Amino acid sequence: MAEWKPTIYVVDDDPSVRDGLDSLLRSVGYDVGSFASPRDFLAHRRSFGPACLVLDVRMPDASGLDFQDDLAKSGNPLPIIFLTGHGDVPMSVRAMKAGAVEFLLKPFREQDLLDAIRQALEKDRIRLRQEEADADLQARFSTLTAREREVMALVAQGRLNKQVAAELGLSEITVKVHRGQAMRKMHASSLADLIRMADGLGLSELPSDRGSVPPSRRP
Template sequence: MRHPASSSEPPSVVFVVDDDPSVRESIRSLLRSVGHSVQVFDTAQAFMVGERIDAPGCLILDVRLPGSSGLEFQRELAGSGISIPIVFITGHGDIPMSVAAMKAGALEFLTKPFRDQDLLDAVHRGIELDRSRRAELAMLAELRERFATLTPREQEIMALVAAGQMNKQIAGELQLSEVTVKVHRAQVMRKMQAKSLPDLVRIADRLGAGTARH
């Protein structure tokens, strides 16, 4: 089964980090045969300092690397704030290593020799996950931009509305008239591009969760 990107999707890229030239070339050839862009590196350091395509992607990482293990590099990526789905490959895999990789967030752990289709399926899942993550971050950034256009009073009222308070309650708490609250509330709905009260609550929840994560 082929998984090339559709014309409506932004381009994607697969990174391969493996110190074995024959493995790198074999994987690059396989991935290119189904339409993926591929960048290969012989060491983890080369990946970190090299110029990488900024696009939805996936990292195929050998567990055994010169200098440090793939698991150590996985931790280094997380510590550097580089978030990318990782597919581990190894010729020396064991259960504890696999469990450690998966617990640390690895997408898949394939032991050589693996089926080409298993690798392609894992890569496709990784790219889709990264595409979704990037879309979520872009949407969150857009919501934050909208929120920044609200006045301090509008931000205050948005929080109270999202918390389930009625106009009368908000008016009493902020010592405003109900008419004034309604005007501010309408401005909040317009600026945040909320189609309904449930929509505004969802937006407030996403902003709250996004702030908590960052």
């Protein structure tokens, strides 16, 4: 992710605003995608890396606030900075409650916009780092056998080795072996580290019955 260049997407129906923002943002080193409408933006293939959306509130064929809602419903987490020449308090409150990074009135200070963009990009970087960490955790978890997953889940729920052994019908030594294998494959440096990973995978929240994790046919 460190090699990905940030991209700023501008959606505004006013060509002069788009051109001005494009020039400003490129002058400070950002890649820029400019669009006259949300529809045009959605038709564009997004680049990889941190990004944010600079969005006009009022456009002829769409409301920026409604588009913010649509993006949220579609699971698109792109941070948004709103621009408007006709803002009011209820409008700004709605935008900020829905997760907007900033709500700027036109004409705005260029530095205020650049500060908001830096904040939005850092928010997106944090999201991308978390997604990478989650994907890595899932990849390691996928290398565990079904029995190792059972043991890991039960340990994460607070079971002692002897309790896990009794629940799974194994010897305590066998449970220790499976737990050790799970720790090795998950790259866990300690039992607490393994439990933290299990929490991240949602294993500690599963029902405590044995059927909560895939059963293994092998001891």
